[in-house]
C-alpha cells in the first residue's frame with residue numbers, strides 16, 4: 001500500500017524532502033502555515049522590484065544540482081547560478097575598503113597591502129578549512145548524529161589537529177592573521193549560521209573555505225527561482241502543496257505517528273510526519289511540555305541570531321557599489337556582546353547590503369535599484385514597535401554613512417522591514433532565530449536535533465534547526481539525509 005507522509009512546513013528542506021519522497025512513490029502532503037512557499041527563502045515583488053527576503057548568497061552549487069536531480073529535474077532548467085566576483089566588498093571603520101575576490105593574484109596583492117605576513121597565514125587558514133571540508137563531506141554532511149560512522153570516516157577525523165577542530169573560532173582566526181581587518185573579515189563567518197565568532201568552534205573555518213575555494217553564487221532573476229523550481233518538481237511528482245495549513249498537533253498511537261491535525265480541525269492520516277518548522281516547536285506539536293523535552297528543547301540563550309532587514313526599492317541607480325557590501329562596526333567584540341550577552345540590538349551594527357540589481361537589471365524597474373539591508377539582532381520575544389524599528393534604522397543608516405556608502409534615503413519608493421518578531425510570527429521560529437539553535441561550543445554545533453526523532457516511530461526532522469544545520473545547502477543535505485532514513489525504515 002502507498003505510504004503517506006505529511007511534511008510540516010514548505011521551507012527549502014520541506015520542499016526538497018517532499019519532492020524526493022514523492023518521486024519514490026510516497027503520497028506526500030506539504031502543510032505550510034504561511035500563505036507562500038519557501039519559508040525563509042521567500043520573496044517580495046512590489047512595483048517592478050524583486051526582493052529575495054531571505055538568502056542572497058548560496059554556496060555548494062552541486063548540492064542544489066543533486067537535489068533537483070533527485071526531484072526529477074535539472075537545476076539549469078529553473079535557475080541560472082552566477083558565480084560572484086568579487087564575493088563582497090568590505091568596508092572597515094578606519095576607512096579601509098577592498099574587494100574580496102577569489103582571483104588569487106588580486107587577492108594576494110590586497111593581502112600584501114594589508115600585512116604581507118598574512119599571505120602565508122591565509123593559505124594555512126584555507127588549508128585547515130579544506131581539511132575540515134573533506135572531513136565534513138564524508139561524515140557530518142551525510143549522516144545524522146548517532147548513526148554509526150564507518151571506519152574510513154573515523155580515520156579522516158584523526159587527520160585534523162584537535163585544537164583546530166574544537167578550539168575557539170576567533171582565537172583560531174587570530175592565530176592565522178595579524179591584521180585587525182583580516183581578523184574581523186574572517187571572524188565574520190560564524191554569522192552565516194547565526195552565531196558569534198567569540199563563542200563558535202574553530203571547525204566553522206570550513207565556511208570561509210567553501211565560499212572562497214568553491215565559490216559564492218547568486219541566481220539570475222532572484223534566488224526564489226530555486227523555490228519555484230522545487231515546488232514545481234514536487235507537484236509534478238505528485239506531492240500536494242497546501243498554503244495556510246498550519247499543523248497544530250502531531251498525534252501518535254502506540255509509539256508511532258498516526259496523523260496530524262490542522263488549525264481548522266482537519267485530520268490527515270500518515271505513516272510519517274516530517275517536521276520542517278523549527279525543532280524547538282516540536283514538543284508543543286506533540287502535546288508535550290517543552291521543559292520536559294530532551295533532544296529538541298531550545299532555551300532562549302541557545303537560539304541563533306535573528307536579524308533586522310530593510311528592503312528598499314529606489315527610483316535611481318547607485319554608482320560605485322558592488323552587489324554585496326559588508327560594512328563592519330568599529331568594535332566587533334562589543335557588537336556580539338550586545339547581541340548575545342545583553343540581548344540588545346547593537347549600537348553600532350555591522351551592516352550587510354545586497355544590491356542584486358547592480359548585476360541583474362531584471363530585479364528592479366528601469367533606472368531603479370533593489371536594496372536588501374541587514375544587521376544581526378538577538379533572537380528574543382521583545383516587541384519591535386515603531387520606536388525600536390526607527391532606532392535600528394537610524395543606527396544602520398549611520399553605519400552606512402560612516403562607511404561611505406552612497407546616500408539613498410531620498411530615492412526610496414517602496415520599503416518594508418523584517419524584525420525578529422515578524423520572522424518569529426511568519427515562520428513560527430521562536431525569538432525569530434534564523435538558524436534554530438546557535439553553534440556555540442561543539443555540542444550545539446554538532447549535536448543538533450537528529451533527523452530521525454526518538455520521540456515516535458515515523459517522526460522525522462528536516463531543515464536549518466535540525467542536523468546538519470542552517471544555510472541553504474546544508475538544509476538540502478538535511479533533506480537528503482532525512483529521506484534516506486525514511487526509506488531505510490519504511491522502504492519505498
Ligand SMILES: Cc1cc2nc3c(=O)[nH]c(=O)nc-3n(C[C@H](O)[C@H](O)[C@H](O)COP(=O)(O)OP(=O)(O)OC[C@H]3O[C@@H](n4cnc5c(N)ncnc54)[C@H](O)[C@@H]3O)c2cc1C
Nearest residue numbers: 009011013033039040054055056057247277463464471472
Ligand atoms: C534574512 C535572512 C537571510 C539569510 N541569508 C542566507 C544566505 O545568504 N545564504 C544561505 O544559505 N542562507 C541564508 N539564510 C538562511 C536560510 O534561509 C535558511 O537556513 C533556510 O532557508 C531554512 O530552510 P528550512 O528548510 O529550515 O525551512 P524554513 O525556511 O525555516 O521554513 C520552515 C517553514 O515551516 C513552516 N512551519 C513551521 N511550523 C509549522 C507548522 N506547525 N505548520 C505548518 N507550517 C509550519 C514555516 O511557516 C516556514 O515556512 C537567511 C535567512 C534569512 C531569514
